[in-house]
Amino acid sequence: MRLAEVAERLGIEEWRIKGALERQSIQQIDNFNPPYLIFRKDVAGVERGTAVFLGEEVTVVRGFPKIMRAFYLEPLVRRHFSSRVAVEEKMNGYNVRVALVEGRVLALTRGGYVCPYTTARLSARRRIGRFLKENPGKVLCGEAVGTRNPYVVHHYPEAGEFGFFAFDIRDAAGNRAMPVLERNRLLEEYGIEHVRFFGIFKKEEATEAVFRVVRELAQEGREGVVIKDPEMRLPPIKYTSSQTNASDLAYAFRFPYEYGRDFFFSRIIREGFQAVEWDEGEAELEERALRLGKSILLPMVESIRRVRDGEVLTEDHVLDFAGEEELEEFLTYLRRQGVSVVVDEVERKDGGVRVVLRRLRRSSTDRIRSVLSGRGE
Ligand code: ATP
Ligand code: MG
Numbered sequence: 001m002r003l004a005e006v007a008e009r010l011g012i013e014e015w016r017i018k019g020a021l022e023r024q025s026i027q028q029i030d031n032f033n034p035p036y037l038i039f040r041k042d043v044a045g046v047e048r049g050t051a052v053f054l055g056e057e058v059t060v061v062r063g064f065p066k067i068m069r070a071f072y073l074e075p076l077v078r079r080h081f082s083s084r085v086a087v088e089e090k091m092n093g094y095n096v097r098v099a100l101v102e103g104r105v106l107a108l109t110r111g112g113y114v115c116p117y118t119t120a121r122l123s124a125r126r127r128i129g130r131f132l133k134e135n136p137g138k139v140l141c142g143e144a145v146g147t148r149n150p151y152v153v154h155h156y157p158e159a160g161e162f163g164f165f166a167f168d169i170r171d172a173a174g175n176r177a178m179p180v181l182e183r184n185r186l187l188e189e190y191g192i193e194h195v196r197f198f199g200i201f202k203k204e205e206a207t208e209a210v211f212r213v214v215r216e217l218a219q220e221g222r223e224g225v226v227i228k229d230p231e232m233r234l235p236p237i238k239y240t241s242s243q244t245n246a247s248d249l250a251y252a253f254r255f256p257y258e259y260g261r262d263f264f265f266s267r268i269i270r271e272g273f274q275a276v277e278w279d280e281g282e283a284e285l286e287e288r289a290l291r292l293g294k295s296i297l298l299p300m301v302e303s304i305r306r307v308r309d310g311e312v313l314t315e316d317h318v319l320d321f322a323g324e325e326e327l328e329e330f331l332t333y334l335r336r337q338g339v340s341v342v343v344d345e346v347e348r349k350d351g352g353v354r355v356v357l358r359r360l361r362r363s364s365t366d367r368i369r370s371v372l373s374g375r376g377e
Contacts, residue, residue: 002054006037009058009173012044029113031336034102038112039063047175051112055102061139062175064095064110064168067226069266070239071273074207077227080237085206086180086230087213089196090238091165092154092223093145098122098164099172100132107144113337116329117150120322121162128164131190141168143195150317150330150357155221161320166194167226177232200230210239211278218243242288245270246295254299255313255364268292307368314342314358321353 007014020026025041034055042048049063070076077085095110096118105128107118122128122144131140147153148161156163166187169178178186180197187194201209206227214224224240245267252259271292275285303313321327327343334341340360347354371377 002058005058006052006054009052009060010046010050012046016044032114036114040111049108049110049112051108051114053101057102059099059101060173061097061099061101061108061112062170062172063112064097064141065175065235067236067238069270070227070237071270072277073210073239074277076237077203077206077210081203081206081227081229081234083203084200084230085203086200086228087198087206087210087225088167088180088228089198089217089222090224090226090240091143091145091156091167091195092152092244093143093163094149094151096122096142096144096164097170098128098132098140098142100136105129105132113333116326116333117319117321118144120326122164125164127191131187131192135169135186137172139170139172140166140192141170142166148318148320150319150334153317164193166192168232179231180228181230198225214239214241217241240270242271242274242291246291249292250295250299253296254303255315255361256300256303257363257367258361264296303364304368304372307365308372313361313365313368315361316344317357317359319355319357321355323351324353327353327355 003014003017007017010017017026020039020041020043021028021037025039025043027038027040029036029038034053036054037052039046039048039050047063047065051061053059053061096115097108099106099108105119105123106114107122109115109118128140132138142164144162144164145152145154145156146159146162147155159165166183169183169186170176177183181200184194184197198209198213210225210227217224218241221243222241223244224238226236226238228236249264249267252263271288275288278284280288306313319330321330331341331343340362342358342360343355344358345356
């Protein structure tokens with residue numbers, strides 16, 4: 001393998017990469033053309049999720065950095081930012097980096113895998129292809145949203161079944177993000193949709209503005225905001241609504257043994273800090289408590305009942321494929337990732353295939369079944 005070349009492109013020492021490969025912090029994917037390396041952990045300052053394609057040339061696509069979350073907003077904004085902040089919508093879908101690799105448009109998941117489903121949809125978009133060809137070395141980062149995808153199903157009226165909304169333009173190799181106004185201008189020039197932009201605020205006024213925006217977004221069933229340094233020199237901060245929190249919890253408690261305890265804990269703690277910072281009175285607290293409690297209890301009760309009645313818990317996604325081949329490719333991809341699915345219903349029209357993909361939630365089914373059959377925890 002061309003370790004020296006890879007090391008040079010990443011600006012790190014070769015022995016670091018060698019060591020990481022041995023420890024499997026870097027994994028090589030050989031069943032793709034070109035083969036590529038995936039960083040499963042941070043290695044010498046290179047982010048987890050980084051992909052390095054070993055084609056005729058070496059193409060680096062750096063990982064998307066983790067975004068810090070605000071629990072209690074005002075003091076964090078004051079300490080973290082310099083004078084002004086940009087506020088934009090945080091959409092609830094899945095993170096996608098789109099890059100040009102050897103002339104092809106590829107869509108990468110957060111972990112760094114080329115996702116065949118997302119790649120098929122985004123490589124069909126001429127504006128994205130044009131943008132990447134005319135801006136070499138750039139990566140388009142955005143949220144894929146809508147109701148037809150294998151990862152996060154959430155309805156956005158403007159997105160339909162599959163939407164892509166850009167939120168960053170980054171240097172593929174160095175990961176530097178473009179300032180927000182310049183980014184918006186460039187995206188608009190190419191006719192590529194971006195996340196809703198609420199404006200640039202003095203940091204002293206930002207918290208108020210964010211609370212107002214987040215409340216409005218919550219009313220529309222939308223997630224929240226990301227607050228960014230307009231120059232993109234400081235790391236962004238995310239802040240979300242209680243309603244989103246509740247719907248995440250409700251989703252996760254359908255399969256209570258599938259998610260890590262941290263997932264639940266963090267979402268419960270957020271409610272406490274937000275209630276205090278929003279200075280809530282008795283009625284508002286009551287409403288929050290009810291929302292939180294229902295989001296935990298109701299889906300769990302439903303799942304326990306389903307298992308009691310003999311069902312196996314599954315998470316279902318309706319997906320469209322251009323043809324049999326595309327479907328098979330995607331199923332192979334999922335199986336390689338160790339995901340167990342059954343394809344349950346098929347409908348064909350105009351050469352396309354629509355399937356219901358049922359992902360088996362084994363841990364939750366088994367643990368619930370075991371408790372119901374008289375075993376203690
Ligand atoms: P993270 O590792 O970044 O905390 P997470 O899986 O916990 O990721 P989220 O809580 O959804 O994710 O928050 C971060 C994600 O929000 C980003 O990875 C990105 O996909 C998504 N996102 C949506 N809208 C924006 C936006 N406007 N700017 C940046 N990221 C956004
Ligand atoms: Mg998200």
